[in-house]
Amino acid sequence: xxxxxxxxxxxxxxxxxxxxxxxxxxxxxxxxxxxxxxxxxxxxxxxxxxxxxxxxxxxxxxxxxxxxxxxxxxxxxxxxxxxxxxxxxxxxxxxxxxxxxxxxxxxxxxxxxxxxxxxxxxxxxxxxxxxxxxxxxxxxxxxxxxxxxxxxxxxxxxxxxxxxxxxxxxxxxxxxxxxxxxxxxxxxxxxxxxxxxxxxxxxxxxxxxxxxxxxxxxxxxxxxxxxxxxxxxxxxxxxxxxxxxxxxxxxxxxxxxxxxxxxxxxxxxxxxxxxxxxxxxxxxxxxxxxxxxxxxxxxxxxxxxxxxxxxxxxxxxxxxxxxxxxxxxxxxxxxxxxxxxxxxxxxxxxxxxxxxxxxxxxxxxxxxxxxxxxxxxxxxxxxxxxxxxxxxxxxxxxxxxxxxxxxxxxxxxxxxxxxxxxxxxxxxxxxxxxxxxxxxxxxxxxxxxxxxxxxxxxxxxxxxxxxxxxxxxxxxxxxxxxxxxxxxxxxxxxxxxxxxxxxxxxxxxxxxxxxxxxxxxxxxxxxxxxxxxxxxxxxxxxxxxxxxxxxxxxxxxxxxxxxxxxxxxxxxxxxxxxxxxxxxxxxxxxxxxxxxxxxxxxxxxxxxxxxxxxxxxxxxxxxxxxxxxxxxxxxxxxxxxxxxxxxxxxxxxxxxxxxxxxxxxxxxxxxxxxxxxxxxxxxxxxxxxxxxxxxxxxxxxxxxxxxxxxxxxxxxxxxxxxxxxxxxxxxxxxxxxxxxxxxxxxxxxxxxxxxxxxxxxxxxxxxxxxxxxxxxxxxxxxxxxxxxxxxxxxxxxxxxxxxx
Amino acid sequence: xxxxxxxxxxxxxxxxxxxxxxxxxxxxxxxxxxxxxxxxxxxxxxxxxxxxxxxxxxxxxxxxxxxxxxxxxxxxxxxxxxxxxxxxxxxxxxxxxxxxxxxxxxxxxxxxxxxxxxxxxxxxxxxxxxxxxxxxxxxxxxxxxxxxxxxxxxxxxxxxxx
Numbered sequence: 001x002x003x004x005x006x007x008x009x010x011x012x013x014x015x016x017x018x019x020x021x022x023x024x025x026x027x028x029x030x031x032x033x034x035x036x037x038x039x040x041x042x043x044x045x046x047x048x049x050x051x052x053x054x055x056x057x058x059x060x061x062x063x064x065x066x067x068x069x070x071x072x073x074x075x076x077x078x079x080x081x082x083x084x085x086x087x088x089x090x091x092x093x094x095x096x097x098x099x100x101x102x103x104x105x106x107x108x109x110x111x112x113x114x115x116x117x118x119x120x121x122x123x124x125x126x127x128x129x130x131x132x133x134x135x136x137x138x139x140x141x142x143x144x145x146x147x148x149x150x151x152x153x154x155x156x157x158x159x160x161x162x163x164x165x166x167x168x169x170x171x172x173x174x175x176x177x178x179x180x181x182x183x184x185x186x187x188x189x190x191x192x193x194x195x196x197x198x199x200x201x202x203x204x205x206x207x208x209x210x211x212x213x214x215x216x217x218x219x220x221x222x223x224x225x226x227x228x229x230x231x232x233x234x235x236x237x238x239x240x241x242x243x244x245x246x247x248x249x250x251x252x253x254x255x256x257x258x259x260x261x262x263x264x265x266x267x268x269x270x271x272x273x274x275x276x277x278x279x280x281x282x283x284x285x286x287x288x289x290x291x292x293x294x295x296x297x298x299x300x301x302x303x304x305x306x307x308x309x310x311x312x313x314x315x316x317x318x319x320x321x322x323x324x325x326x327x328x329x330x331x332x333x334x335x336x337x338x339x340x341x342x343x344x345x346x347x348x349x350x351x352x353x354x355x356x357x358x359x360x361x362x363x364x365x366x367x368x369x370x371x372x373x374x375x376x377x378x379x380x381x382x383x384x385x386x387x388x389x390x391x392x393x394x395x396x397x398x399x400x401x402x403x404x405x406x407x408x409x410x411x412x413x414x415x416x417x418x419x420x421x422x423x424x425x426x427x428x429x430x431x432x433x434x435x436x437x438x439x440x441x442x443x444x445x446x447x448x449x450x451x452x453x454x455x456x457x458x459x460x461x462x463x464x465x466x467x468x469x470x471x472x473x474x475x476x477x478x479x480x481x482x483x484x485x486x487x488x489x490x491x492x493x494x495x496x497x498x499x500x501x502x503x504x505x506x507x508x509x510x511x512x513x514x515x516x517x518x519x520x521x522x523x524x525x526x527x528x529x530x531x532x533x534x535x536x537x538x539x540x541x542x543x544x545x546x547x548x549x550x551x552x553x554x555x556x557x558x559x560x561x562x563x564x565x566x567x568x569x570x571x572x573x574x575x576x577x578x579x580x581x582x583x584x585x586x587x588x589x590x591x592x593x594x595x596x597x598x599x600x601x602x603x604x605x606x607x608x609x610x611x612x613x614x615x616x617x618x619x620x621x622x623x624x625x626x627x628x629x630x631x632x633x634x635x636x637x638x639x640x641x642x643x644x645x646x647x648x649x650x651x652x653x654x655x656x657x658x659x660x661x662x663x664x665x666x667x668x669x670x671x672x673x674x675x676x677x678x679x680x681x682x683x684x685x686x687x688x689x690x691x692x693x694x695x696x697x698x699x700x701x702x703x704x705x706x707x708x709x710x711x712x713x714x715x716x717x718x719x720x721x722x723x724x725x726x727x728x729x730x731x732x733x734x735x736x737x738x739x740x741x742x743x744x745x746x747x748x749x750x751x752x753x754x755x756x757x758x759x760x761x762x763x764x765x766x767x768x769x770x771x772x773x774x775x776x777x778x779x780x781x782x783x784x785x786x787x788x789x790x791x792x793x794x795x796x797x798x799x800x801x802x803x804x
Numbered sequence: 805x806x807x808x809x810x811x812x813x814x815x816x817x818x819x820x821x822x823x824x825x826x827x828x829x830x831x832x833x834x835x836x837x838x839x840x841x842x843x844x845x846x847x848x849x850x851x852x853x854x855x856x857x858x859x860x861x862x863x864x865x866x867x868x869x870x871x872x873x874x875x876x877x878x879x880x881x882x883x884x885x886x887x888x889x890x891x892x893x894x895x896x897x898x899x900x901x902x903x904x905x906x907x908x909x910x911x912x913x914x915x916x917x918x919x920x921x922x923x924x925x926x927x928x929x930x931x932x933x934x935x936x937x938x939x940x941x942x943x944x945x946x947x948x949x950x951x952x953x954x955x956x957x958x959x960x961x962x963x964x965x966x
Contacts, residue, residue: 104866
């Protein structure tokens with residue numbers, strides 16, 4: 001044998017060479033031999049409880065299960081011998097013993113492994129002519145999952161999923177023998193963030209999608225291979241529709257991105273597609289009333305009005321506020337409109353500071369598994385990027401990767417961490433600087449500022465130094481002030497440590513945060529991270545609008561009235577504008593203030609490429625048809641009506657072609673290369689800035705520091721109260737440290753009033769040591785909670801907490 | 805000459821014999837539309853949806869008829885049964901069940917595929933109409949079963965409407 005890691009075996013007289021440790025089931029697939037399975041799933045590992053995969057191995061006295069048997073040198077395996085066929089028929093007879101034959105009614109019918117295996121390997125008749133066990137039919141496991149216990153064949157895929165993948169152990173097998181059933185402890189609802197995946201992996205129709213129940217048969221669906229548009233993971237999913245109506249969403253495994261799983265927000269959070277609040281028509285506001293107009297006419301009107309304002313007040317008087325929810329094509333065209341045509345650099349898509357490019361490698365999801373150490377900075381993947389959370393759990397529990405966390409709040413991943421340090425809210429710059437100094441020359445920073453003890457800092461430094469391959473995952477949105485530059489400095493310090501391979505994932509929560517930066521929706525960088533003259537950032541644009549220097553703003557899928565710090569101040573500033581154009585898919589608080597409204601198609605209806613946090617560019621296919629014009633057509637109409645050299649795009653791929661020509665790093669991105677798994681774009685070069693000064697947090701007695709925490713299930717424009725995920729919504733709460741609670745005289749469950757900047761938020765007190773003393777954490781649970789109204793313009797916001 | 809004449813008459817009578825024989829025999833044609841033909845028991849005419857002995861619809865909306873249809877003329881939209889007022893026996897029923905009778909080729913595959921004996925093709929063959937829209941048979945058109953055979957054989961072996 002040439003290679004020690006390869007094993008030669010024979011399956012049904014066909015020779016096959018596979019790597020050591022491969023299971024027989026997987027080896028058989030290599031030569032096209034199908035071994036039927038129920039309990040085995042490649043992501044869950046071997047189990048061997050269903051006995052469906054029995055095969056005959058020469059020199060073994062009895063049949064063996066192919067899903068637990070690894071290949072051994074010179075093994076001779078038979079999967080079609082009379083002995084095996086008899087065993088398969090016997091196993092299926094037992095499996096079907098209590099399985100109701102309601103395939104015509106069952107939702108799994110047509111895509112059911114039990115149906116398929118019975119058809120291919122079953123005996124065709126049964127000897128079990130007696131009444132079947134009478135188990136519970138329709139039982140809700142959670143508001144989105146219904147279990148039919150009669151159909152369950154106890155393969156334990158779902159319980160193992162809950163145990164191994166989710167690490168929640170929420171689903172368990174209760175009781176023994178014929179009473180054995182899938183259940184949750186104490187009849188609690190099975191409401192985890194990733195519960196929907198059990199529907200996909202169930203090999204029978206036991207676990208069904210409550211939303212999809214009986215709506216359509218699997219073969220009726222038009223399946224579009226699309227991407228999820230909720231977070232920066234860009235998980236691959238299949239959008240099944242019938243007669244142009246959304247029916248269900250399923251996983252579409254892509255190991256390079258999602259590892260075969262999607263979160264519940266992806267699966268059940270697409271109700272907004274058919275929401276009544278959608279903006280479907282362009283409109284102009286005349287005298288307070290909205291008048292319907294043709295979208296292209298409105299686009300020309302927008303272009304004309306913008307150029308008029310540019311002629312009158314200069315290009316600095318117009319601005320563009322995009323968002324990371326658009327596709328690369330749409331954002332690129334907007335960038336072209338504002339930079340090249342209107343000649344302004346006032347573009348931004350975020351309220352925090354960030355720059356494109358990393359001083360070290362840009363890591364992909366796979367690197368999380370292959371690293372020795374994952375360092376999470378300011379990131380809470382469970383709430384922000386759920387599939388990254390699963391990937392980190394997989395790396396830690398099954399790949400032996402160490403996890404170190406540096407955050408200002410305790411997160412769900414802390415229990416998996418080797419080391420978890422909590423810095424003070426607002427002291428991220430100091431903490432990162434202390435860590436960078438510690439790595440470079442030793443030292444631990446000032447504990448009174450960072451909130452991290454010298455000992456902890458030392459062990460964190462040690463942990464990073466001892467890691468052979470370090471993957472830093474940071475959330476730029478959680479960093480305050482200019483800390484992002486300190487973080488980039490830290491990354492370059494890590495990169496300089498000898499014998500360490502390292503890279504980072506900029507894990508911003510929004511869908512296309514990396515793409516938006518690459519496309520140059522930044523005040524100081526044009527596409528591909530090329531430095532440009534500095535224009536106004538998002539917050540500066542609001543300030544200038546307030547002072548009247550900025551005359552016109554175009555909002556693309558952005559809702560600053562709710563999402564920007566400042567609340568009422570932002571609203572007043574926007575009212576001050578001469579022209580406010582809102583291009584959005586939903587009616588928002590901002591669209592109410594708009595002078596011209598353009599409809600955006602949004603996920604499901606739109607198409608284009610997005611770049612995920614790992615830098616992978618994938619194609620988001622259209623799942624549903626609409627009569628409305630695609631967004632890129634509206635934007636290109638604006639460009640063409642002003643530009644002397646109009647460019648007509650016929651499909652969105654024409655824009656992609658232009659991007660691959662013009663944007664550095666996107667050279668190899670084209671229709672062909674991003675098909676299937678997508679393609680990683682070349683990392684954009686990073687501009688080495690000087691090491692910033694740590695901003696001093698004014699610790700004057702102004703109350704408590706405010707940290708707004710992101711939540712996955714927020715009652716906003718995407719998930720309304722009628723959403724099937726409404727059971728995940730939380731009341732407004734404030735997490736107070738025990739020390740502060742004692743000082744303020746709060747006890748658990750008290751009503752508190754948080755006030756700052758003239759805004760007030762009522763919240764229930766939860767005494768938890770989620771953050772260090774001196775700060776409160778308020779999870780953003782709803783748009784109407786108004787928590788961003790408390791936040792000021794500075795890097796750290798202070799709130800006064802009183803009893804309500 | 806005479807022989808030739810007799811020969812002529814004989815041949816004439818032979819020829820007319822066919823005419824006279826048919827004059828008294830049972831006619832092969834019948835006067836449609838006054839008389840209707842009775843069709844063989846397994847004739848594949850218009851579709852109907854069956855009900856079960858409790859009066860519930862047999863159809864559970866499984867769409868197997870529609871997936872088996874070689875011309876794609878059946879459209880089924882299923883919905884979940886309300887357990888208190890079930891429409892059909894199972895958990896699911898057909899909320900919409902439409903057959904495009906113009907597109908249908910009356911092959912009977914839907915009947916063959918139906919796991920619950922709900923859809924049947926019966927002896928009704930009079931499908932002419934003035935309006936194309938009437939050819940979309942909906943649930944109310946299809947759920948008229950059981951209905952007695954409307955036709956009876958008359959003395960001459962022809963069918964008449966009862």
